[in-house]
Amino acid sequence: METPENAEQSLARIEAAKDFIFANLPVLPVPSIPEIRLHRAGPQSGLWRLAEQDPEFGSPYWAHHWGGGLVLARYLLDRPDVVAGRRVLDLGAGSGIVGIAAAKAGATEVIAADVDPYAIAAIGLNAAINGVTILPVLADLTKGELPATDIVCVGDLFYEAGLAERVTAFLDRCLEQGIDVLIGDPWRAHLRQSRLRLLAEYTVPDFGAATSSRPSGVFAFESKTPRQSRGNEDQS
Numbered sequence: 622m623e624t625p626e627n628a629e630q631s632l633a634r635i636e637a638a639k640d641f642i643f644a645n646l647p648v649l650p651v652p653s654i655p656e657i658r659l660h661r662a663g664p665q666s667g668l669w670r671l672a673e674q675d676p677e678f679g680s681p682y683w684a685h686h687w688g689g690g691l692v693l694a695r696y697l698l699d700r701p702d703v704v705a706g707r708r709v710l711d712l713g714a715g716s717g718i719v720g721i722a723a724a725k726a727g728a729t730e731v732i733a734a735d736v737d738p739y740a741i742a743a744i745g746l747n748a749a750i751n752g753v754t755i756l757p758v759l760a761d762l763t764k765g766e767l768p769a770t771d772i773v774c775v776g777d778l779f780y781e782a783g784l785a786e787r788v789t790a791f792l793d794r795c796l797e798q799g800i801d802v803l804i805g806d807p808w809r810a811h812l813r814q815s816r817l818r819l820l821a822e823y824t825v826p827d828f829g830a831a832t833s834s835r836p837s838g839v840f841a842f843e844s845k846t847p848r849q850s851r852g853n854e855d856q857s
């Protein structure tokens with residue numbers, strides 16, 4: 622449980638992280654998304670210094686772009702009608718790229734949730750650079766109550782088996798409550814394809830493959846039970 626001391630420590634870590642990111646991670650264009658710029662790690666950024674200072678420093682996913690986030694952000698900018706006038710949750714937001722795209726596309730409210738305080742720091746800075754308002758939330762929302770949202774956007778969150786299971790269970794709860802779910806993913810191993818409907822495909826660079834690109838998909842995640850037959854059951 623989050624205690625007042627924990628919350629204070631998290632806030633202090635987020636503020637220190639903001640200072641470090643601002644000073645050391647250049648603001649760079651994003652491949653295939655000229656509308657968005659992000660603080661991204663480069664050879665001179667010295668992220669190892671954060672790791673030295675902070676024993677809880679994890680993998681700096683927030684400092685890079687990922688195939689899943691790139692395609693989902695591209696899709697939202699190409700199809701603003703999908704999120705315009707709606708409340709959006711960017712789950713596992715990392716740099717905040719998907720939430721930023723949603724806000725630019727006209728979402729009324731964007732929550733960007735991540736379990737990493739450094740991601741929360743990066744999201745705040747990246748939202749400001751791109752002139753949008755986003756609410757960063759430091760929490761594992763897969764474990765708690767569903768947030769008030771109309772659509773959940775998930776960029777590249779199927780890279781580990783256990784995480785993929787937890788995220789899928791959370792997304793099922795969202796569907797049950799009538800919340801739409803969009804997923805962007807470069808066909809990673811733990812992405813279960815049986816309940817996905819491909820909406821668009823783009824070829825984008827993936828993390829660690831800056832010089833080569835791979836096809837990545839944007840999918841609607843669909844109910845186990847088609848919504849129509851659930852309605853039929855209700856009538857019986």
Ligand SMILES: C[S@@+](CC[C@H](N)C(=O)[O-])C[C@H]1O[C@@H](n2cnc3c(N)ncnc32)[C@H](O)[C@@H]1O
Pocket residue numbers: 682683685686687688689690691712713714715716717718719734735736737740760761762763775776777778780784
């Ligand atoms: C591969 S990165 C993708 C980031 C971003 N969505 C994108 O596509 O660029 C995965 C992100 O999910 C976050 N994450 C992992 N487990 C999570 C959880 N249970 N709830 C929220 N965020 C989580 C990680 O901290 C990381 O920032």
